[in-house]
Amino acid sequence: MSARVMAAAETAQIGDPAVNIGIFLAFVAVTLVVVFRASKSNRSAADYYAAGRSFTGPQNGTAIAGDYLSAASFLGICGAIAINGYDGFLYSIGFLVAWLVALLLVAELMRNTGKFTMADVLSFRLKQRPVRMAAALATLAVVFFYLLAQMAGAGGLVALLLGIESSAGQGLVIAIVGALMILYVLVGGMKGTTWVQIIKAVLLIAGAGIMTIWVLGNFGMDFSAVLQGAIDQAGPDGEALIEPGKQYGATSMTRLNFLSLALALVLGTAGLPHVLMRFYTVPSAKEARRSVVWAIWLIGIFYLFTLVLGYGAGALVGPDAIRSAPGGVNSAAPLLAFELGGTVLLGLISAVAFATILAVVAGLTITAAASFAHDIYASVIKDGKVEPDKEVRVARITVVVIGLLAIVGGIFANGQNVAFLVALAFAVAASANLPTILYSLFWKRFNTSGALWSMYGGLISCIALIALSPVVSGKVDPTTGLSLSMIKDTSVDFAIIPLENPGLISIPLAFVLGIVGTFLSKTPAAPGKFAEMEVRSLTGAGAEKATPH
Template identity: 60%
Template sequence: MSQHVLLAASETLAVSETTEHRPLIISLFAAFVIATLFITVWAGRQTKSAADFYAGGRQFTGFQNGLAISGDYMSAASFLGIAGAIALFGYDGFLYSIGFLVAWLVALLLVAEPLRNSGRFTMGDVLAYRMRQRPVRTAAGASTIVVSIFYLLAQMAGAGVLVSLLLGITSESGKIGIVALVGVLMIVYVTIGGMKGTTWVQMVKAVLLIGGTLLITFLVLLKFNFNISDLLGSAAEKSGAGKAFLEPGLKYGVTDTTKLDFISLGIALVLGTAGLPHILIRFYTVPTAKAARKSVNWAIGIIGAFYLMTIALGFGAAALISPEEIKESNPAGNTAAPLLALHIGGVDSAAGAILLAVISAVAFATILAVVAGLTLASSSSFAHDIYANVIRKGKATEKEEVRAARWATVLIGIVSIALGALARDLNVAGLVALAFAVAASANLPTILYSLFWKRFTTQGALWSIYGGLASSVILVLFSPVVSGKETSMFPGVDFHWFPLENPGLISIPLGFLLGWLGTILSKEEPDKAKYAELEVRSLTGTGAH
């Protein structure tokens, strides 16, 4: 194994420092993977029908689904990305946590119950209810797959840096191999376990994540005698930015462009959750709309508690580890939380190695659970919306539909591996914010118009989905995220012309505008009887699946 120093020897973690404890680290890591594979195989044996594969048989309680939603939502962006963003940018990094949490109010008040009552397996079921089936389902399927792949990029990037740190892998080919390993495990989880296996893995992961975060939070606060002021003061001092570290503006207030970028980020985070496909399909796993509402309430409580603890993770890392050390390990700060665990336990001690292993295993659990949910959402949409209802025109059997979903899982996994290898040095919280922007631009306008606007037509839905999708993706491709900066996906070239890192400020209003404009200009008469039926179903649950 290479003894290449991961971080500068005088102040950082070197591979050799954890070599003697590496068998213990690998054993703990492998134990989790084996346990989740066992759960997946067990759940796979109970998956008999399309309803089992797509919705877990609708057998989960509000609490169970709330726990699973938490596991699905608290991704690598939450655990690795936000901790890194806070460690490097202080107050501005914590803004991610606020945006991610506030977003659940939109999901709770506008989407959760009506969606559960109106659909069967996917977002496309709701959109196609009172519109032309084939074009709307095609658009919904395309949007779901694109959003899921953007989100998958973040998880793959997180997995690459995390396992590379854990195993001491420094070569680029080795890191790409780790991304491929995550992709293979993801494919296995979804093809074998379906929604039942994915949900149980997400519940286990949520418990582990909250437990691991609680442990590190307690140890960080213990180190500062439970004095938050001392913790924040030490973080500000060690960051090199002084008081500015604890005030707005370190990242988003430097120029007018960064101020606009923050507004764009905030809009994307607050509106994006209610349009994320892997969150939306979770509402179909409970038996009633009341259970869907309860699951969101549980999720808000669990997720809120976790994001409060990210203060200790991020500022603890800033107080105990130098910013140079964090950036040397990963330029985007994605390894701040595992490095914090190592430093809290002692860099040269078995306790440090165990803490590093436990926190890394929890982070890896986070990644696997989320990628499984994302892949299931996109493969389900392809199989149910595009294959069964567009290609086969509703004549596919349940067996054929599930088989198509499994093949789609393999293809999506391969694409995610390829793109994840390119995105491995980007901040995972930033990557997830892009997925939120695409979801809020393409999915949310169409969902809200379908549920609450009587005049909404098929043309309006198509303009909204394709317009929001195209504008957000194009703006991302020509933004600093892809080229023009040292931290870009392609740092050696510069073809960006859009100045903002998040397209939400432009693409989200455009998605709503195009949905309205397409409807106003449409010659199609909306089906008022179908809308009345949808309204009754969405609000009362009458006739819901």
Template identity: 80%
Template sequence: MQAAAGTDVGNPAVNLSIFAAFVAVTLFVVLRASRQNKSAADFYAGGRSFTGPQNGTAIAGDYLSAASFLGICGAIAINGYDGFLYSIGFLVAWLVALLLVAELLRNTGKFTMADVLSFRLRERPVRMAAALATLLVVFFYLLAQMAGAGGLVALLLGVDSAAGISAVITVVGVLMILYVLVGGMKGTTWVQIIKAVLLIAGAAVMTIWVLSKFGFNLSALLQGAVDAAGEGGQSLLEPGRQYGATGLSKLSFLSLALALVLGTAGLPHVLMRFYTVPTAKEARRSVVWAIWLIGIFYLFTLVLGYGAGALVGPETINAAPGGVNSAAPLLAFALGGEILLGIIAAVAFATILAVVAGLTITAAASFSHDIYANVIKKGRVNPDAEVRIARWTVVVIGLVAIGGGVLAQKQNVAFLVALAFAVAASANLPTIVYSLFWKRFNTAGALWSIYGGLISCIVLIVFSPVVSGSETAMIPGADFDWFPLTNPGLVSIPLGFLLGIVGTLVSSEPPHPEKFAEMEVRSLTGAGAERATASH
């Protein structure tokens, strides 16, 4: 195992060849899918031609990011019970998103979240605000994924220079641009389906392999992890190892948990996936498939995390170049040597590519459909021109993501993912919930909620310990952190909901009960979406 803890993991040539095979297969699939891209509905929503099981699998592929696979396995290996709380949190978050808003949004909208929010409110200001919130969420999420991709692939290819890591990030960005530019939502969906199958199958094989090492006895596996951790190892099975030191750390965890659980229901790239199915019935089938696949995967992470702790050991994991993110690759190397490691590395690479492709098409749709077509051109634009702008947007976003990923490679980027969730929960979720369920809600309430949630999130994170005043801060040596929590969710989420109420009540804009009634019928029956599908 000592070889695995050096500058690279396994054999870089094997890892690279498996990466190349994955890229070749997915590019072929994307090129095939691109032949059917003829309209805006094809580019943004895959022509609404995917079945429930296909879309459910793609949703799982979109939702299970590198953080779900590499981060959670490492968190469980090092922190045990507290690490598994992430798995539980992400699964509960997904259930909240699906049961609360996903199908209703799909039935009401056409391509983007702003379609729903502007349905019964003043269109241009609400679309602009929703599009800005969407672009910010996507940017923060994309930045973290790109920087993570650079670190992971550099580890697996034995690259340790800054220039080498920058080159890796650039390659990931170029591939992302190519997938989305050529394949649109159809190509992106097929990449996500392939990635989900590979990820869940790979995790299943490793889970069975790990359990076989302990006679398929979960108690023996847990005891193995405790023994490998040495003194204090028993705390792996108890709450509080990571978040129980002080009352403040418990509050930070509560804030993070709130952002994760509620933020998922406002993540635009996840919600956009529901526009790719033709009917409300298929949307519900998507939900069932996604819940099963995501739930099963998070159960696998329990075995993989404790398995890495038992078979690799926390010291080896912490000493590896990727730190806790190396737990799953190191476990693969311990179980099956270079070949299994190469396969798991390719799966992790696929995970990052699929997620960044989904994020990019969401941002492109938000800019071209909401800002360009409906705000700048006031709806007077033909679909071909809109798609052309979307393609240019993909290129710009890809270049910005590459530049941001290169600049962020030495930074603590974990907070960017948490910030994306916090922005989604603070700015997007209140307006979605009020639009769907509150008859009196109006334009002022939406703008107060979106901009208030957005600004409070960013201000609180800037003055928190993740930016200054701590050992792992983004700006070492600086100290201007007056907000004590590492995630703003505990303050900014209730504030977003409160501002939506206050903005609505102080506004003189009259309510539109007839619009609310029409929206309610559409959201519950899917009638509007069915007509939109038929027209395409």
């Protein structure tokens, strides 16, 4: 550990809080101006939900990267690589490979078939009301888990950067982040949120790129020297950092945990409602494809940066300093910034991290609001007989409610592992959404009963498995005797399922339930509707009819 980090650790405060807050407020001021300017063009539901379909592929691809590169990507993965080496980098690989699934299976087809939300596609050839209700509930569940992760990231970052160690102080900052998020979405809609995502993606990738070059410069532009530095800092078992198995190879159960995590990460992206919704902000299927290609490039480059940053943090800061910092493992990237460039670089990187949380949370919130207003209120409660202005007004009320729930949930989730909470959101998305999306697009026999069995079965099984896993209760650190679960009382243990991520069970189960529900139902599928959907999804013919005026 360097003298600079040691001195900061003794005061439990890294950098200058005034500088950190000042840079963050400058970002907020600039983005609020952008949001208010974007809001002037919000005249219809299509403007509010889908930004008037006015973004180009490169712009939307940058915004998708901004949506996807959350606090887990920047804070969580860097920390995971610094502590667990190769096994930590598997998060980056899983998140990136998932985009190939999204590109090849859903991006263009979803854009051609839907209007605003995932439920538009699922209900195209199935019964509207039950399918929309199931899809909306699944969307809200995914968004809730994702919001918990981002809010928990905000709390941990605040603990590190502003020297606020009391839970009440961190709760206050979580509330401020939530209030800003509500303002962004309330005023700017999808257009304002998209521009915030683009700005944040550029800042995040540029900041990570500068730090990557800086780290390599400290080791003569030799990545092997960075690896050796991390090995030397890690002590006697340092070689394990560059070999598979440090985190997931000790026992057969840890290997199963890895397999379950990998399945959730790779399949989850294609079912994430806030990512799928981004395909509707472009004017054509061609631009949707370009969006995903741009997103893959930007996200792939960023994840290569995390490899250098993670091992660089291990080499220059040291695993002991990272573990003992107020933010724990999630503090690796900010600590590395402080070690490289002192207070100013830390202030810039921390502002980018705050912006990351703020932008992702805004994107999630508008997705949840659109899902409730468009799928539940307009299509189920009002049976499609609602004025677009009234629907947007309901969406804005929903934004406030979801924002308040996110604040409360974030305060309770404060201190939890950010990357792991995001992985749970991916598991819910892959279990509840992906099987029904694929069956709707590709299986002619698929019907409403199969969709409901798959969505509700995947959603309920996934959440039940999480509740009965060591994540919630019963996981104890053998060296310290402290609880590693959400419930901190070590005497409480109702964990029945040893898997920490439920994907290995709930995802195949959801696929099977879709088949069983389809064949048990006496209601025949509508072949004419499937043929129309197939033509539209593959060619884009008639897709523009899905856009309300």
